[in-house]
Amino acid sequence: MSESVRTTRVPVVERVLEVNDQLAATTRADLERRGILAVDIIGAPGSGKTALLEATLRALKGRRHPAVLVGDLATRRDGDRLARWCDQVVQISTGQGCHLDAGQIRDALMQVDLSEVDLLLIENVGNLICPVGFDLGQAAKVGVFAVTDGDDKAAKHPYLVQAADVLLLNKIDLLPYVSFDGPLFQADVRLLNPTVPILEVSSTTGAGLDAWLDWLDRKSADGGASTPIA
């Protein structure tokens, strides 16, 4: 089957990406002009993206002015959780869509008062694969892995590791209870991306959160230099 199917598919996917990339470029220009750092947070379902954002928003109170866009197939549970810590949260329901796209981000931003914002945190749909290839207009991509998901996840998801501007290794408070070979994980990452920072964090205990907040501050100070998908 495969050949004929791929021949019909590829041009369409490219056309979609072209439209997507144009919209993302417009968003990127808008956000840069306003001095807003936008980060696209990508991780598996259950890697702890929402808990990480809760801890991040709590720590940023009075220090930054964040807005959050959060994508899920269904439910507004993440949006409700995050709204306790941030006035400007938009839940994006993707239905059967396995990733956010630049059009959804632009639509969602219509509901945000950007004049009040200096940091845009985008929590993508829980998926290590599909979100990687879609530019949303972010300044940086953040990859989230959890120690509970096993030490092989970087090697198995090379495109995310290569595309990421920073990797968070989450749930390190659970290291005593799971089998996770830290040096193997680090070595797998280094083969794919020799320079990406790897920050070990726990949203539960707060361990490592300062390094993550510092990274956000430094990235903002850099003017959020854009990293569109090649």
Next chain:
Amino acid sequence: MSESVRTTRVPVVERVLEVNDQLAATTRADLERRGILAVDIIGAPGSGKTALLEATLRALKGRRHPAVLVGDLATRRDGDRLARWCDQVVQISTGQGCHLDAGQIRDALMQVDLSEVDLLLIENVGNLICPVGFDLGQAAKVGVFAVTDGDDKAAKHPYLVQAADVLLLNKIDLLPYVSFDGPLFQADVRLLNPTVPILEVSSTTGAGLDAWLDWLDRKSADGGASTPIA
């Protein structure tokens, strides 16, 4: 953007699915004729699918004659792990593909001696979304959730819960260390699928594995009644 993009995309996706479904139907007929039960195991990255299969293969030694097809974007680590417990294991590398398809299954089955097999275990790519809509020719779909991934994952992935013939709630040995509201998870599942069995398991301790093996035996005895995607 969205309207014009969706208009161009949908017909192509339907054509792909049509080809896929024809191939899946052929595979299903082949497997049923041979009396082979095929199950498609779907779960998030890190939900413990491979560890569950290792424990399953270990327990089935001398009792069943399994073959395993395992999908990943990259690496053959899962295949290598499973090959210690089963003579017939085929690793399918999907590259950037976020799910297995019926053509890949047919190609992989060319490398299996089906005359020696009565159970085909297919470990799909780690992803709770994309694999759900693709018929592989299986007799049953198995959804795997892990308590470490949070109690909200059933509600957030309604299509998998609706399509599943059985759900495994994995890593229950880690319940003391994580926040997981079991009754909430069960209630979310029941709203979406009133009858699907929910089996609590731990590949680490072996808890609940007997119920899972019994389910496989009963399903085989039923003649593996097919459940193609509607």
